[in-house]
Amino acid sequence: MAGIARTCLQSTLKIVNSTLGLFGVAMVLYGLWMSRVWQRDMQDSSFDDFDSSAPWFIYTFLSIGVTLCLITCLGHISADCSNGFFLSCYMEIIFVILLLETALAADILLNSEWEKDLPEDPTGRFHDFREFVESNFDFFKWIGIFIILAQGLSMLLAMALRALGPSNESNYDIDDEHPPARLPLISHHLQQPPYVVGEPRFPMKNDAWNTNK
Template sequence: MAGIARTCLQSILKIVNSTLGLVGIAMVIYGLWMGRVWKRDMQDSSFDDFDSSAPWFIYTFLSIGVTLCLITCLGHISADCSNVFFLSCYLEIIFVLLLLETLIAADILLNSDWEKDLPEDPTGRLHDFREFVESNFDFFKWIGMFIILSQGFSMLSAMALGALGPNNESNYEIDEEHPPARLPLINRHLQQPPYVVGEPRFPGKSDAWNTSK
Protein backbone atom coordinates (compact mmCIF):
# COMPACT_ATOMS: atom_id res chain seq x y z
CA MET A 1 0.00 0.00 0.00
CA ALA A 2 2.86 2.38 0.76
CA GLY A 3 4.26 1.86 -2.73
CA ILE A 4 0.88 2.60 -4.37
CA ALA A 5 0.38 5.72 -2.24
CA ARG A 6 3.90 6.92 -3.07
CA THR A 7 3.29 6.42 -6.79
CA CYS A 8 -0.01 8.35 -6.65
CA LEU A 9 1.59 11.22 -4.73
CA GLN A 10 4.47 11.38 -7.19
CA SER A 11 2.04 11.58 -10.12
CA ILE A 12 -0.06 14.27 -8.41
CA LEU A 13 3.04 16.32 -7.57
CA LYS A 14 4.26 16.13 -11.16
CA ILE A 15 0.89 17.14 -12.58
CA VAL A 16 0.30 20.14 -10.32
CA ASN A 17 3.96 21.12 -10.55
CA SER A 18 3.68 21.23 -14.34
CA THR A 19 1.41 24.27 -13.95
CA LEU A 20 4.39 26.39 -12.91
CA GLY A 21 6.33 25.07 -15.88
CA LEU A 22 3.57 26.03 -18.31
CA VAL A 23 3.33 29.52 -16.83
CA GLY A 24 7.11 29.88 -16.96
CA ILE A 25 7.27 28.80 -20.61
CA ALA A 26 4.47 31.23 -21.51
CA MET A 27 6.30 34.07 -19.75
CA VAL A 28 9.57 33.24 -21.52
CA ILE A 29 7.86 33.18 -24.93
CA TYR A 30 6.06 36.46 -24.23
CA GLY A 31 9.27 38.05 -22.94
CA LEU A 32 11.18 37.00 -26.06
CA TRP A 33 8.40 38.44 -28.22
CA MET A 34 8.53 41.75 -26.33
CA GLY A 35 12.31 41.89 -26.69
CA ARG A 36 12.09 41.24 -30.40
CA VAL A 37 9.48 43.97 -30.90
CA TRP A 38 11.55 46.43 -28.85
CA LYS A 39 14.71 45.75 -30.88
CA ARG A 40 12.76 46.11 -34.11
CA ASP A 41 11.38 49.46 -32.96
CA MET A 42 14.87 50.62 -32.06
CA GLN A 43 16.22 49.67 -35.48
CA ASP A 44 13.36 51.36 -37.33
CA SER A 45 13.59 54.59 -35.33
CA SER A 46 16.45 56.84 -34.28
CA PHE A 47 18.11 56.24 -30.92
CA ASP A 48 17.13 59.73 -29.75
CA ASP A 49 13.48 58.70 -29.63
CA PHE A 50 14.18 56.02 -27.00
CA ASP A 51 15.46 56.20 -23.51
CA SER A 52 18.95 54.78 -23.02
CA SER A 53 17.90 52.82 -19.90
CA ALA A 54 17.62 49.05 -20.11
CA PRO A 55 14.22 47.42 -20.70
CA TRP A 56 13.96 46.14 -17.13
CA PHE A 57 10.37 44.91 -17.56
CA ILE A 58 11.34 42.53 -20.37
CA TYR A 59 14.34 41.21 -18.45
CA THR A 60 12.23 40.77 -15.30
CA PHE A 61 9.56 38.93 -17.26
CA LEU A 62 12.16 36.57 -18.75
CA SER A 63 13.86 36.01 -15.38
CA ILE A 64 10.60 35.10 -13.67
CA GLY A 65 9.73 32.68 -16.47
CA VAL A 66 13.13 30.95 -16.30
CA THR A 67 12.87 30.76 -12.49
CA LEU A 68 9.48 29.07 -12.69
CA CYS A 69 10.87 26.53 -15.18
CA LEU A 70 13.77 25.76 -12.82
CA ILE A 71 11.36 25.31 -9.91
CA THR A 72 9.36 22.89 -12.05
CA CYS A 73 12.50 20.86 -12.78
CA LEU A 74 13.29 20.75 -9.06
CA GLY A 75 9.75 19.57 -8.31
CA HIS A 76 9.98 16.75 -10.86
CA ILE A 77 13.36 15.65 -9.48
CA SER A 78 11.98 15.71 -5.93
CA ALA A 79 8.96 13.65 -7.01
CA ASP A 80 11.12 11.04 -8.74
CA CYS A 81 13.71 10.47 -6.01
CA SER A 82 11.41 11.26 -3.02
CA ASN A 83 14.44 12.66 -1.24
CA VAL A 84 13.70 14.58 1.96
CA PHE A 85 16.34 17.22 1.22
CA PHE A 86 15.01 18.00 -2.27
CA LEU A 87 11.42 17.99 -1.02
CA SER A 88 12.33 20.40 1.80
CA CYS A 89 14.04 22.76 -0.65
CA TYR A 90 11.04 22.58 -2.96
CA LEU A 91 8.64 23.33 -0.10
CA GLU A 92 10.66 26.34 1.02
CA ILE A 93 10.82 27.74 -2.51
CA ILE A 94 7.08 27.31 -3.07
CA PHE A 95 6.35 28.95 0.30
CA VAL A 96 8.55 31.95 -0.54
CA LEU A 97 6.91 32.18 -3.96
CA LEU A 98 3.43 32.18 -2.43
CA LEU A 99 4.52 34.84 0.07
CA LEU A 100 5.86 37.08 -2.69
CA GLU A 101 2.70 36.61 -4.75
CA THR A 102 0.57 37.55 -1.75
CA LEU A 103 2.62 40.69 -1.06
CA ILE A 104 2.51 41.79 -4.70
CA ALA A 105 -1.24 41.20 -4.93
CA ALA A 106 -1.84 43.11 -1.70
CA ASP A 107 0.28 46.03 -2.90
CA ILE A 108 -1.57 46.21 -6.24
CA LEU A 109 -5.01 46.02 -4.60
CA LEU A 110 -4.32 48.41 -1.72
CA ASN A 111 -2.03 50.88 -3.45
CA SER A 112 -3.65 52.63 -6.40
CA ASP A 113 -0.37 54.29 -7.39
CA TRP A 114 1.73 51.13 -7.33
CA GLU A 115 3.00 51.73 -10.85
CA LYS A 116 4.77 54.92 -9.70
CA ASP A 117 6.96 52.88 -7.35
CA LEU A 118 8.50 51.10 -10.34
CA PRO A 119 11.22 52.57 -12.54
CA GLU A 120 10.23 54.02 -15.87
CA ASP A 121 9.85 51.46 -18.63
CA PRO A 122 11.36 52.77 -21.89
CA THR A 123 9.62 50.08 -23.96
CA GLY A 124 6.10 50.87 -22.78
CA ARG A 125 5.34 47.18 -22.51
CA LEU A 126 4.40 47.43 -18.85
CA HIS A 127 1.56 49.81 -19.70
CA ASP A 128 0.42 47.56 -22.55
CA PHE A 129 0.51 44.48 -20.32
CA ARG A 130 -1.47 46.26 -17.62
CA GLU A 131 -4.17 47.28 -20.11
CA PHE A 132 -4.30 43.73 -21.46
CA VAL A 133 -4.78 42.29 -17.96
CA GLU A 134 -7.44 44.87 -17.06
CA SER A 135 -9.37 44.18 -20.27
CA ASN A 136 -9.33 40.43 -19.53
CA PHE A 137 -9.49 40.64 -15.75
CA ASP A 138 -11.93 37.76 -15.25
CA PHE A 139 -9.78 35.42 -17.33
CA PHE A 140 -6.59 36.34 -15.47
CA LYS A 141 -8.42 36.09 -12.13
CA TRP A 142 -9.25 32.44 -12.77
CA ILE A 143 -5.73 31.79 -14.00
CA GLY A 144 -4.30 33.31 -10.81
CA MET A 145 -6.59 31.23 -8.61
CA PHE A 146 -5.66 28.09 -10.53
CA ILE A 147 -1.94 28.83 -10.09
CA ILE A 148 -2.32 29.44 -6.35
CA LEU A 149 -4.36 26.25 -5.89
CA SER A 150 -1.80 24.23 -7.83
CA GLN A 151 0.97 25.60 -5.64
CA GLY A 152 -1.00 24.68 -2.53
CA PHE A 153 -1.57 21.13 -3.81
CA SER A 154 2.13 20.93 -4.66
CA MET A 155 3.05 21.76 -1.08
CA LEU A 156 0.57 19.23 0.34
CA SER A 157 1.77 16.50 -2.03
CA ALA A 158 5.42 17.22 -1.25
CA MET A 159 4.74 17.13 2.51
CA ALA A 160 2.87 13.80 2.22
CA LEU A 161 5.59 12.35 0.01
CA GLY A 162 8.27 13.45 2.46
CA ALA A 163 6.33 11.81 5.31
CA LEU A 164 6.38 8.48 3.48
CA GLY A 165 10.14 8.66 3.16
CA PRO A 166 12.40 7.41 0.37
CA ASN A 167 11.50 4.39 -1.72
CA ASN A 168 13.48 1.39 -0.46
CA GLU A 169 11.47 -1.39 -2.12
CA SER A 170 13.78 -1.52 -5.12
CA ASN A 171 16.74 -2.12 -2.82
CA TYR A 172 14.92 -4.99 -1.14
CA GLU A 173 14.15 -6.60 -4.50
CA ILE A 174 17.79 -6.34 -5.55
CA ASP A 175 18.89 -7.94 -2.29
CA GLU A 176 16.46 -10.83 -2.81
CA GLU A 177 17.59 -11.42 -6.38
CA HIS A 178 21.28 -11.36 -5.45
CA PRO A 179 21.77 -12.92 -2.01
CA PRO A 180 25.06 -12.18 -0.23
CA ALA A 181 27.92 -14.48 -1.14
CA ARG A 182 29.41 -14.40 2.36
CA LEU A 183 27.82 -16.13 5.31
CA PRO A 184 27.69 -14.51 8.74
CA LEU A 185 30.71 -15.05 10.97
CA ILE A 186 28.54 -16.14 13.91
CA ASN A 187 27.54 -19.42 12.25
CA ARG A 188 30.96 -20.32 10.99
CA HIS A 189 31.47 -22.98 13.70
CA LEU A 190 28.23 -24.71 12.63
CA GLN A 191 29.33 -25.28 9.06
CA GLN A 192 30.56 -28.76 8.17
CA PRO A 193 33.48 -29.02 5.79
CA PRO A 194 32.58 -30.68 2.48
CA TYR A 195 35.47 -33.15 2.86
CA VAL A 196 37.69 -34.64 5.60
CA VAL A 197 41.41 -34.26 5.32
CA GLY A 198 43.31 -37.35 6.41
CA GLU A 199 45.78 -40.01 5.35
CA PRO A 200 44.73 -42.12 2.34
CA ARG A 201 43.75 -45.65 3.17
CA PHE A 202 44.60 -48.46 0.79
CA PRO A 203 43.19 -51.97 1.07
CA GLY A 204 45.61 -54.54 2.43
CA LYS A 205 46.73 -57.62 0.62
CA SER A 206 44.40 -59.82 2.58
CA ASP A 207 41.42 -57.73 1.64
CA ALA A 208 42.41 -57.75 -2.01
CA TRP A 209 42.92 -61.56 -1.85
CA ASN A 210 39.48 -62.09 -0.29
CA THR A 211 37.84 -59.88 -2.84
CA SER A 212 39.41 -61.84 -5.70
CA LYS A 213 38.07 -65.01 -4.23
Protein backbone atom coordinates in the same frame (compact mmCIF):
# COMPACT_ATOMS: atom_id res chain seq x y z
CA MET B 1 0.97 -0.23 -0.04
CA ALA B 2 3.66 2.32 0.76
CA GLY B 3 5.25 1.78 -2.64
CA ILE B 4 1.93 2.30 -4.45
CA ALA B 5 1.18 5.47 -2.45
CA ARG B 6 4.67 6.80 -3.16
CA THR B 7 4.28 6.16 -6.89
CA CYS B 8 0.90 7.93 -6.96
CA LEU B 9 2.29 10.92 -5.08
CA GLN B 10 5.28 11.15 -7.40
CA SER B 11 3.10 11.07 -10.53
CA THR B 12 0.64 13.61 -9.14
CA LEU B 13 3.43 15.95 -8.05
CA LYS B 14 4.96 15.81 -11.52
CA ILE B 15 1.63 16.62 -13.17
CA VAL B 16 0.83 19.52 -10.84
CA ASN B 17 4.39 20.78 -11.02
CA SER B 18 4.20 20.78 -14.82
CA THR B 19 1.60 23.56 -14.70
CA LEU B 20 4.22 25.88 -13.22
CA GLY B 21 6.60 24.86 -15.96
CA LEU B 22 4.04 25.59 -18.68
CA PHE B 23 3.34 28.99 -17.16
CA GLY B 24 7.07 29.70 -17.02
CA VAL B 25 7.56 28.68 -20.67
CA ALA B 26 4.67 30.95 -21.69
CA MET B 27 6.28 33.87 -19.83
CA VAL B 28 9.64 33.21 -21.48
CA LEU B 29 8.06 33.10 -24.95
CA TYR B 30 6.12 36.31 -24.31
CA GLY B 31 9.26 37.98 -22.95
CA LEU B 32 11.23 36.97 -26.04
CA TRP B 33 8.49 38.35 -28.26
CA MET B 34 8.53 41.66 -26.38
CA SER B 35 12.31 41.78 -26.62
CA ARG B 36 12.13 41.18 -30.37
CA VAL B 37 9.59 43.96 -30.81
CA TRP B 38 11.74 46.29 -28.69
CA GLN B 39 14.82 45.59 -30.82
CA ARG B 40 12.83 46.15 -34.01
CA ASP B 41 11.54 49.47 -32.72
CA MET B 42 15.07 50.47 -31.78
CA GLN B 43 16.26 49.75 -35.32
CA ASP B 44 13.38 51.53 -37.03
CA SER B 45 13.62 54.68 -34.92
CA SER B 46 16.55 56.81 -33.87
CA PHE B 47 18.20 56.14 -30.54
CA ASP B 48 17.32 59.63 -29.26
CA ASP B 49 13.60 58.85 -29.43
CA PHE B 50 13.93 56.30 -26.61
CA ASP B 51 14.90 56.62 -23.03
CA SER B 52 18.32 55.30 -22.17
CA SER B 53 16.98 53.22 -19.25
CA ALA B 54 16.82 49.47 -19.68
CA PRO B 55 13.51 47.73 -20.46
CA TRP B 56 13.09 46.37 -16.94
CA PHE B 57 9.63 44.92 -17.60
CA ILE B 58 10.93 42.61 -20.32
CA TYR B 59 13.87 41.46 -18.22
CA THR B 60 11.62 40.87 -15.23
CA PHE B 61 9.20 38.84 -17.33
CA LEU B 62 12.02 36.68 -18.69
CA SER B 63 13.59 36.23 -15.26
CA ILE B 64 10.35 35.07 -13.68
CA GLY B 65 9.71 32.64 -16.53
CA VAL B 66 13.19 31.13 -16.31
CA THR B 67 12.89 30.87 -12.51
CA LEU B 68 9.61 28.97 -12.80
CA CYS B 69 11.17 26.58 -15.31
CA LEU B 70 14.08 25.91 -12.95
CA ILE B 71 11.69 25.33 -10.04
CA THR B 72 9.77 22.87 -12.22
CA CYS B 73 12.99 20.96 -12.94
CA LEU B 74 13.75 20.86 -9.20
CA GLY B 75 10.25 19.57 -8.50
CA HIS B 76 10.62 16.75 -11.04
CA ILE B 77 14.01 15.76 -9.63
CA SER B 78 12.61 15.81 -6.09
CA ALA B 79 9.64 13.68 -7.14
CA ASP B 80 11.87 11.13 -8.87
CA CYS B 81 14.42 10.61 -6.11
CA SER B 82 12.08 11.36 -3.15
CA ASN B 83 15.04 12.93 -1.38
CA GLY B 84 14.20 14.83 1.78
CA PHE B 85 16.71 17.61 1.11
CA PHE B 86 15.44 18.34 -2.41
CA LEU B 87 11.82 18.17 -1.27
CA SER B 88 12.53 20.60 1.58
CA CYS B 89 14.23 23.03 -0.81
CA TYR B 90 11.31 22.74 -3.21
CA MET B 91 8.75 23.41 -0.47
CA GLU B 92 10.68 26.41 0.84
CA ILE B 93 10.95 27.95 -2.64
CA ILE B 94 7.23 27.47 -3.30
CA PHE B 95 6.42 28.97 0.11
CA VAL B 96 8.57 32.04 -0.62
CA ILE B 97 6.87 32.47 -4.00
CA LEU B 98 3.45 32.30 -2.37
CA LEU B 99 4.49 34.96 0.14
CA LEU B 100 5.73 37.24 -2.64
CA GLU B 101 2.55 36.75 -4.63
CA THR B 102 0.44 37.51 -1.56
CA ALA B 103 2.44 40.66 -0.80
CA LEU B 104 2.20 41.82 -4.43
CA ALA B 105 -1.57 41.22 -4.56
CA ALA B 106 -2.06 43.06 -1.25
CA ASP B 107 -0.02 46.02 -2.49
CA ILE B 108 -2.04 46.25 -5.70
CA LEU B 109 -5.38 46.00 -3.90
CA LEU B 110 -4.59 48.30 -0.99
CA ASN B 111 -2.36 50.84 -2.68
CA SER B 112 -4.13 52.77 -5.44
CA GLU B 113 -0.89 54.41 -6.56
CA TRP B 114 1.23 51.29 -6.75
CA GLU B 115 2.37 52.10 -10.29
CA LYS B 116 4.37 55.08 -9.03
CA ASP B 117 6.63 52.70 -7.12
CA LEU B 118 7.74 51.11 -10.38
CA PRO B 119 10.42 52.58 -12.65
CA GLU B 120 9.43 54.01 -15.99
CA ASP B 121 9.18 51.49 -18.81
CA PRO B 122 10.66 52.94 -22.04
CA THR B 123 9.18 50.14 -24.16
CA GLY B 124 5.57 50.84 -23.22
CA ARG B 125 4.92 47.10 -22.95
CA PHE B 126 3.94 47.34 -19.32
CA HIS B 127 1.12 49.72 -20.19
CA ASP B 128 -0.04 47.45 -23.01
CA PHE B 129 0.10 44.39 -20.76
CA ARG B 130 -1.89 46.15 -18.07
CA GLU B 131 -4.61 47.14 -20.54
CA PHE B 132 -4.73 43.57 -21.85
CA VAL B 133 -5.12 42.19 -18.32
CA GLU B 134 -7.84 44.70 -17.46
CA SER B 135 -9.77 43.90 -20.63
CA ASN B 136 -9.61 40.16 -19.82
CA PHE B 137 -9.72 40.42 -16.04
CA ASP B 138 -11.99 37.39 -15.46
CA PHE B 139 -9.74 35.16 -17.54
CA PHE B 140 -6.56 36.24 -15.77
CA LYS B 141 -8.30 36.01 -12.39
CA TRP B 142 -9.01 32.31 -12.92
CA ILE B 143 -5.49 31.76 -14.19
CA GLY B 144 -4.08 33.35 -11.03
CA ILE B 145 -6.33 31.24 -8.81
CA PHE B 146 -5.34 28.08 -10.71
CA ILE B 147 -1.64 28.85 -10.32
CA ILE B 148 -1.96 29.53 -6.59
CA LEU B 149 -3.90 26.30 -6.10
CA ALA B 150 -1.28 24.39 -8.08
CA GLN B 151 1.48 25.82 -5.91
CA GLY B 152 -0.36 24.99 -2.70
CA LEU B 153 -1.11 21.45 -3.90
CA SER B 154 2.54 21.01 -4.88
CA MET B 155 3.58 21.89 -1.34
CA LEU B 156 1.13 19.40 0.16
CA LEU B 157 2.23 16.62 -2.18
CA ALA B 158 5.89 17.33 -1.46
CA MET B 159 5.20 17.22 2.29
CA ALA B 160 3.39 13.89 1.98
CA LEU B 161 6.15 12.44 -0.20
CA ARG B 162 8.79 13.63 2.25
CA ALA B 163 6.88 11.99 5.12
CA LEU B 164 6.95 8.63 3.31
CA GLY B 165 10.70 8.88 2.88
CA PRO B 166 12.88 7.44 0.13
CA SER B 167 12.04 4.11 -1.43
CA ASN B 168 14.95 2.13 0.01
CA GLU B 169 12.91 -0.89 0.98
CA SER B 170 11.75 -1.69 -2.53
CA ASN B 171 15.02 -3.41 -3.45
CA TYR B 172 14.82 -5.63 -0.38
CA ASP B 173 11.26 -6.61 -1.18
CA ILE B 174 12.23 -7.58 -4.69
CA ASP B 175 15.17 -9.60 -3.40
CA ASP B 176 12.92 -11.43 -0.94
CA GLU B 177 10.26 -12.27 -3.52
CA HIS B 178 12.73 -13.33 -6.21
CA PRO B 179 15.90 -14.68 -4.62
CA PRO B 180 18.82 -14.76 -7.02
CA ALA B 181 19.92 -18.08 -8.36
CA ARG B 182 23.17 -19.17 -6.72
CA LEU B 183 25.45 -22.03 -7.61
CA PRO B 184 26.17 -24.42 -4.76
CA LEU B 185 29.67 -24.55 -3.41
CA ILE B 186 29.67 -28.35 -3.59
CA SER B 187 27.88 -30.08 -6.42
CA HIS B 188 25.49 -32.85 -5.46
CA HIS B 189 26.43 -34.89 -8.50
CA LEU B 190 30.12 -35.59 -8.23
CA GLN B 191 31.90 -37.41 -10.98
CA GLN B 192 33.35 -40.68 -9.88
CA PRO B 193 37.14 -40.79 -10.04
CA PRO B 194 38.73 -43.30 -12.39
CA TYR B 195 40.22 -45.16 -9.41
CA VAL B 196 39.10 -45.78 -5.82
CA VAL B 197 41.40 -45.21 -2.88
CA GLY B 198 40.42 -47.23 0.13
CA GLU B 199 41.50 -49.71 2.70
CA PRO B 200 42.93 -53.01 1.47
CA ARG B 201 40.53 -55.88 1.33
CA PHE B 202 40.63 -58.18 4.33
CA PRO B 203 39.97 -61.33 2.29
CA MET B 204 43.27 -60.75 0.50
CA LYS B 205 45.03 -60.67 3.88
CA ASN B 206 43.37 -63.90 4.90
CA ASP B 207 44.39 -65.64 1.69
CA ALA B 208 47.98 -64.51 2.11
CA TRP B 209 47.99 -65.71 5.76
CA ASN B 210 46.61 -69.10 4.84
CA THR B 211 49.22 -69.49 2.12
CA ASN B 212 52.08 -68.71 4.47
CA LYS B 213 50.65 -71.00 7.04
